[in-house]
Amino acid sequence: MKETTWKAGWIWGGNDESPRNEWRCFRSSFDVTRETAADAVLRISADSRYVAYVNGVRIGRGPVRSWPEEQFFDTYSIGHLLRSEGKNTIAVLVLHFGVTNFYYLRGRGGLLAEISSGGNVLAATDPSWKTAKLKGQDSSSPRMSCQQGFAEIIDARELEEDWIEPGYNDSLWEQAAAVAEVGEGPWTSLIPRDIPFLTEEKLYPSRIESLQKVKPPVYTAAIDLRNAMVPASKEHANPIQYMGYIATTLSLAEAGKVTVGIMQSRGEKLWINGQRIEKSYGIDPERYYEAELEAGDHFLLLDITQGDHGGAYHLAIHSELKFSLQSPDSAGETPWLLVGPFDDAEYIDTRENKQIDRNEPHYIQAAGAASLEELASVQSWIRPLAAAYYTDQDVFGSNVWRPVAERYALPPSLNACLTATEQYGVIPQFRDGDTELVIDLGKQRTGFFGFKIEAPAGTVVDVYGLEYMKNDFRQHTFGLDNTFRYICREGRQQYESPVRRGFRYAVVTIRGTAGPVKLHEVYMVQSTYPVVEAGTFQSSDPLLNDIWAISQHTTRNCMEDTFVDCPSYEQTYWVGDSRNEALVNYYVFGELDIVKRCLRLVPGSKDRSPLYMDQVPSGWTSVIPNWTFFWVLATMEYVEHTGDKAFAAEMWPHVRFTLEHYLTHVNADGLLEMRGWNLLDWAPIDQPNEGIVTHQNLFLVKTLRQAALMAESAGQASEGKPLKERASRLAQAINVHLWDQERDAYLDCIHADGRRSDIYSMQTQVVALLSGVAEGDRQDKLESYLIEPPASFVQIGSPFMSFFYYEALEAMGRVPRMLDDIRRNYGLMVDNDATTCWEMYPNFKENRANADLLTRSHCHAWSAGPAYFLGRTVLGVKRIGDGWNKVLIEPDPCDLTWARGAVPLPNGGTIEVDWSIGDEGMAIRVSAPEDIELEVKWPEALTGKVSIVRTKKLPL
Known part of the structure; x- marks a missing residue:
C-alpha cells in the first residue's frame, strides 16, 4: 500500500544537487509532552543512504535499495527515546553517492523525515532544519568498485562527534534548502519498507593472525x-x-x-x-x-x-x-x-x-x-x-605493494583487544616502519567494522578487508577497494564505519604515530536479514555436516535487503542467482518477505529493457536471458511453495509482458536467436553473445511451461495456453536443429554466421534433461553422461551450475552420485578452511589466475545448494502439494547410517525427520503439524519402523 500523506518535504544543502561522495549532516529539535511522546514514530528516507539518531542514540540505517520511481521509506517507534522536559533532537547523516552503481541510480541529494504522534506532526524536514557537510570526511576517497559506492578517508581531528546530541550548537550551520515535495523530484512515489530491519549483532574476532613491520x-x-x-x-x-x-x-x-x-x-x-x-x-x-x-x-x-x-x-x-x-x-x-x-x-x-x-x-x-x-x-x-x-x-x-614486510612474533597481550573488556593491547612500534596486524574474524562476515583505540593525534589507522589468506599468500581484492583510513585525534576514541563491507581478515595497519597506541577493541557489527535458523541438518558424515553449515552461513551472509551475490565484491542483487538462493533459504530459514521483495523489484527494469535486467535496481542496463527465465521460475516456485495465488495474479502480467518480448526474437526456424549476455556458467562453453545458444533455448522451454502454470494459478489459463503451445514448438525446433546425431548430444550453439559449434558441454546436456526436451533414447544417453561425463565435454565450472546438475541427478534418482560430487567439490573448500561457499571451482584457467587463487569470491550465495539438496534428498523432505499441504518423506541414505534435521514450513513450524539404520532395518521418526498430509516412502531394499508425531496449532 502506497503512503500519500506527508507534511515533510525533501531537503538538501550545499551548492551541488548531487555531490560526489558527500556525507552530509542534518539536525532539528522539537518539543513533546509526556502524552505525545509515547506514540511517536519517525518516517524517513534519503538519497542515497542514511544513519539516523534520536537524542544521540542511533536508531537505524536505510533505506532499502529502490528504483527512484518507487522510493522506499522506513518507520521507527521512537517514543521511548523522547523526553518531555527540554529539547529533543533528530540528527541524520546522509551518505550521498553522486554516481550510479549496481544498487543505486543517481538522482539528487535528499532527506525526507517526519516525526508524528496521534496525527500531530512534531518535526518534519523543511528549510528550518540545519545542515553541514560532515567535517573530516574526504570526498575524494576511492570508488570501492563499479558495483558499489566509495571507500572512506576520515580525519577525526576535524570530526565533531557530539553533533548528534541535543546540546550541540549548530548556529554556524547553514539552513537546509527545500528541493522537492513528496511525489516530486526523482522520487515519484513513496512506498513503506516491505521487509524487517536488518540485524545489528556485535561480534568479536577469534584471533590475531600475524604481526609485521611494513612500509608502503x-x-x-x-x-x-x-x-x-x-x-x-x-x-x-x-x-x-x-x-x-x-x-x-x-x-x-x-x-x-x-x-x-x-x-x-x-x-x-x-x-x-x-x-x-x-x-x-x-x-x-x-x-x-x-x-x-x-x-x-x-x-x-x-x-x-x-x-x-x-x-x-x-x-x-x-x-x-x-x-x-x-x-x-x-x-x-x-x-x-x-x-x-x-x-x-x-x-x-x-x-x-x-x-x-x-x-x-x-x-x-x-x-x-x-x-x-x-x-x-x-x-x-x-x-x-x-x-x-x-x-x-x-x-x-599501500597493502598490495609493500616494499618492506617483515614478520615478528606476536605478543600475547595483544589478544586483550579481542573481547569487550577494559583490557587493551599495546601496539608494538618500529622506528623505521609501520605496524600491521592481521585480525581473523573467524568466519566470513558482513556489516560494519569498528574499533576503539587510544592514540596520539595524527596516528593513521588503515583497515583492509580480505576474504582469503594462506601462509604468505594474500588474495588481494583486485576490482574492489575494500579499505578505509581513519586519522586519529588525541586520546581514546571509537570509530565504526557506516559503509557495509564483507570479509574475514582485517588487515589493520598503524602508521605515522608519535607515541604509544593502545587497541581497546576490534569488532564487526554483523548486519544481515533477520532469520531464525529453523532448518537443521546432521548426519553420520562430518564432512557433509560441515558443508551444510558453510552453505547455511553463506546464505545468511548474502541476505541483506535483497539476496546479494556476495557481501564483499559486489553486494548486488543478481536476479538469476536469487532463484537458487531462494530455494536454499526455504530449506534453511524459511523466510518469505525477502523473496517477494526480490521478485517484485525485477519488473521495475521494464522501462530500461522489456527483457528485464539481470541485476536490479541498477544503472547497468544489462540482460542475461537465462536470468530473466530464472526469475519466472522463481516466481512460480514461490507460488507453489506458499500456495499464494494472489501473488501469482499480481506477477502474471509482468511475466507475460517480458516473455512476449522474448518471443519476438524467435527466428524462422523457431529458435531463440538474440544478442545478449548469454551466460550460464563460468566455464569455456560456447555461449556467444550473438546467435542461437542451446541452453538458453532449453531454459526458455521450461520457462514457458512454468509460465502457463502460473497463468492457471492466476486465474488466467487462457492467456497461458499460447505459451504452452510455443514451448512445444520450441522444443521440437531444438530437437531438429540443435541435436548432433554423430556425437549423440546437443551442441552448444549456432553462431550468428551460421557456423555450428564444435563444442559440447555437460552444461547443455544437463539443461536438456531439466527442461524435458530430451526424451526417449536421447534422454537415456544424456543420463548416462551425467553419471560418466565424457572427457571431451566441457565440465561444470561453478557451484551455480552444479545446482542444476544436482536437480537432474535427483530427478534420475542418482543421489549417491550427487553426494560424491558434493563431497569432492565442497570438500575442497572445507579442506582450505572455508567458512562459506566459493563462487567458482578452480578447474579452468577462466577460474584461477595462479595456483593460489582458488576462486574469486569466497562467499557467494549462488553456491549454497548443498543445504537445499541435503534436506530434500538425504533427509528426504519434499513438498508435493502447493503451500506444503502435502509432504513426502523419502530419505535416501546412500552410505550414511543416520541423519536428522528440520525443514521450515511457509506458514510456520517445521517438519523434523530423524532416521537411522540398524540391525533391524531403518527407523524413521517424523514430527509435523497436524494439518499436513504426510506420505512416507521407504528407500529401495529397506524397511523398518515409522513413528509420526503430530504438533498442534495454537488456538486463535
Whole structure:
C-alpha cells in the first residue's frame, strides 16, 4: 500500500544537487509532552543512504535499495527515546553517492523525515532544519568498485562527534534548502519498507593472525579515470572504453632507480622522457616498471586506453631516493594531467561490438611524447586531473605493494583487544616502519567494522578487508577497494564505519604515530536479514555436516535487503542467482518477505529493457536471458511453495509482458536467436553473445511451461495456453536443429554466421534433461553422461551450475552420485578452511589466475545448494502439494547410517525427520503439524519402523 500523506518535504544543502561522495549532516529539535511522546514514530528516507539518531542514540540505517520511481521509506517507534522536559533532537547523516552503481541510480541529494504522534506532526524536514557537510570526511576517497559506492578517508581531528546530541550548537550551520515535495523530484512515489530491519549483532574476532613491520611505497594514488575521462559516465553504470593518457613530472634529487607500480593493470604503456619502459616484474593485475634515471625532472606518460566499468585505478611510485611529483603545467590541483579522451564509447552491456578507434591520429601523435611541449598538437585534449577524482591516500595500493614486510612474533597481550573488556593491547612500534596486524574474524562476515583505540593525534589507522589468506599468500581484492583510513585525534576514541563491507581478515595497519597506541577493541557489527535458523541438518558424515553449515552461513551472509551475490565484491542483487538462493533459504530459514521483495523489484527494469535486467535496481542496463527465465521460475516456485495465488495474479502480467518480448526474437526456424549476455556458467562453453545458444533455448522451454502454470494459478489459463503451445514448438525446433546425431548430444550453439559449434558441454546436456526436451533414447544417453561425463565435454565450472546438475541427478534418482560430487567439490573448500561457499571451482584457467587463487569470491550465495539438496534428498523432505499441504518423506541414505534435521514450513513450524539404520532395518521418526498430509516412502531394499508425531496449532 502506497503512503500519500506527508507534511515533510525533501531537503538538501550545499551548492551541488548531487555531490560526489558527500556525507552530509542534518539536525532539528522539537518539543513533546509526556502524552505525545509515547506514540511517536519517525518516517524517513534519503538519497542515497542514511544513519539516523534520536537524542544521540542511533536508531537505524536505510533505506532499502529502490528504483527512484518507487522510493522506499522506513518507520521507527521512537517514543521511548523522547523526553518531555527540554529539547529533543533528530540528527541524520546522509551518505550521498553522486554516481550510479549496481544498487543505486543517481538522482539528487535528499532527506525526507517526519516525526508524528496521534496525527500531530512534531518535526518534519523543511528549510528550518540545519545542515553541514560532515567535517573530516574526504570526498575524494576511492570508488570501492563499479558495483558499489566509495571507500572512506576520515580525519577525526576535524570530526565533531557530539553533533548528534541535543546540546550541540549548530548556529554556524547553514539552513537546509527545500528541493522537492513528496511525489516530486526523482522520487515519484513513496512506498513503506516491505521487509524487517536488518540485524545489528556485535561480534568479536577469534584471533590475531600475524604481526609485521611494513612500509608502503613512497607515493600511492587512486584515480577515478572513468569519471575523470568521461564525466557523463557518472550518470550510468554501463561499461565504457576511452583512449588517452595521463602525464606527470617526476623530480629526482639524485640519480638512481625508480619503480612505477600499477595495482590494477589493464595493459598500460609507460614512457619516461619518451623512452618506452617495459614491465620488469609482476603477475597481472600487478605490473612493476623499473627505470634508472638521472637527477632532475622526468616526464612520465602513461597510456591508460582501456575498457572501464568503474572503480579506482591504483598506481604507486617508489624509490630509495628523494623525489616529488608535480603537474607538467604547474597549474593543476593534482600532479597529473589528462590527455584525451580522443575517442570513447559507452556499452549498454559488454557484449556489444562497439570499438574505440585506435587509429585516431591525435592518439597516435601523443604516444611516446617526451615533454609537455611535444603534446602541443593535442593541446585541446589536455586538462588537469581534478582533485575530486584523485587521492594520494591509497590504502589498497599501500597493502598490495609493500616494499618492506617483515614478520615478528606476536605478543600475547595483544589478544586483550579481542573481547569487550577494559583490557587493551599495546601496539608494538618500529622506528623505521609501520605496524600491521592481521585480525581473523573467524568466519566470513558482513556489516560494519569498528574499533576503539587510544592514540596520539595524527596516528593513521588503515583497515583492509580480505576474504582469503594462506601462509604468505594474500588474495588481494583486485576490482574492489575494500579499505578505509581513519586519522586519529588525541586520546581514546571509537570509530565504526557506516559503509557495509564483507570479509574475514582485517588487515589493520598503524602508521605515522608519535607515541604509544593502545587497541581497546576490534569488532564487526554483523548486519544481515533477520532469520531464525529453523532448518537443521546432521548426519553420520562430518564432512557433509560441515558443508551444510558453510552453505547455511553463506546464505545468511548474502541476505541483506535483497539476496546479494556476495557481501564483499559486489553486494548486488543478481536476479538469476536469487532463484537458487531462494530455494536454499526455504530449506534453511524459511523466510518469505525477502523473496517477494526480490521478485517484485525485477519488473521495475521494464522501462530500461522489456527483457528485464539481470541485476536490479541498477544503472547497468544489462540482460542475461537465462536470468530473466530464472526469475519466472522463481516466481512460480514461490507460488507453489506458499500456495499464494494472489501473488501469482499480481506477477502474471509482468511475466507475460517480458516473455512476449522474448518471443519476438524467435527466428524462422523457431529458435531463440538474440544478442545478449548469454551466460550460464563460468566455464569455456560456447555461449556467444550473438546467435542461437542451446541452453538458453532449453531454459526458455521450461520457462514457458512454468509460465502457463502460473497463468492457471492466476486465474488466467487462457492467456497461458499460447505459451504452452510455443514451448512445444520450441522444443521440437531444438530437437531438429540443435541435436548432433554423430556425437549423440546437443551442441552448444549456432553462431550468428551460421557456423555450428564444435563444442559440447555437460552444461547443455544437463539443461536438456531439466527442461524435458530430451526424451526417449536421447534422454537415456544424456543420463548416462551425467553419471560418466565424457572427457571431451566441457565440465561444470561453478557451484551455480552444479545446482542444476544436482536437480537432474535427483530427478534420475542418482543421489549417491550427487553426494560424491558434493563431497569432492565442497570438500575442497572445507579442506582450505572455508567458512562459506566459493563462487567458482578452480578447474579452468577462466577460474584461477595462479595456483593460489582458488576462486574469486569466497562467499557467494549462488553456491549454497548443498543445504537445499541435503534436506530434500538425504533427509528426504519434499513438498508435493502447493503451500506444503502435502509432504513426502523419502530419505535416501546412500552410505550414511543416520541423519536428522528440520525443514521450515511457509506458514510456520517445521517438519523434523530423524532416521537411522540398524540391525533391524531403518527407523524413521517424523514430527509435523497436524494439518499436513504426510506420505512416507521407504528407500529401495529397506524397511523398518515409522513413528509420526503430530504438533498442534495454537488456538486463535
